[in-house]
Amino acid sequence: KERKVEDYLRKRSGRALFFLLDPDKVVREEERYKEIVEELCPYATAFFVGGSTGFSQLEEERTIRMIKAVCDKPVVIFPGSPAHVAPSADAILFMSLLNSRSRKFLIEDQLEGALLVWRYGLEAIPTAYLIVGEGGTAGWVGDAKTIPLEKPELLAMYALAAKYLGFRAIYVEAGSGARTHVPPQTVAMIKKLLGNEVFLMIGGGIKNAETALSILKAGADGIIIGTLIEKEPEKAVELAKVVRESLGE
Ligand code: 1GP
Known part of the structure; x- marks a missing residue:
């Protein structure tokens, strides 16, 4: 019971599609996003709700409830801060940004967040968060020493450390919105090191079905799509359809 969402995700290894919604954007156009969620719902493994800037628990909770009103897939918090821990979610990626320079993102935010997770009885999925390449807003806000994409061996060291520390x-x-996504060769190398013990999620800059499939086929357990939903929702739905068909589902 305790690992309900995690077990559900593990059963979908290699074909998990996560759609990420940013509450800061959603609450300003709730009706539009509601329609998008309805369209994405049949293809989604779960919805992630979160972002780096501009919202509090109020917007997080409202976004979670909006999704739950129209879709029966799990809703998982992808927190940018302890203020994003909200009671109606099914689970939370309880993350440490392992390549942050700041104690805040390594352990301090987690202290505050842990109390809320416990109070709300949320399922916590222990997750190592690693920011690579351009890093985007999350990299800047999270004070990350971003790992260059052309140095996959550095990412491998972090991934192994995360595994040995017990992250699941x-x-x-x-x-x-990154211009360059994580290369499939890097995904394959990391997956080989991690094995099936650790659920590997890849996100950032995935904009078409070809890329999505190449990353899943390289060994990612799941991929995250965010910006495409905001900018070109019809393309996000199309991507999801093509991926599901190509995987024979
Ligand atoms: C962001 O990895 C996610 O945290 C998704 O990235 O917005 O580029 O899809 P995109």
């Missing part, structure tokens, strides 16, 4: 999931982030 790893989220490799190229940054929201």
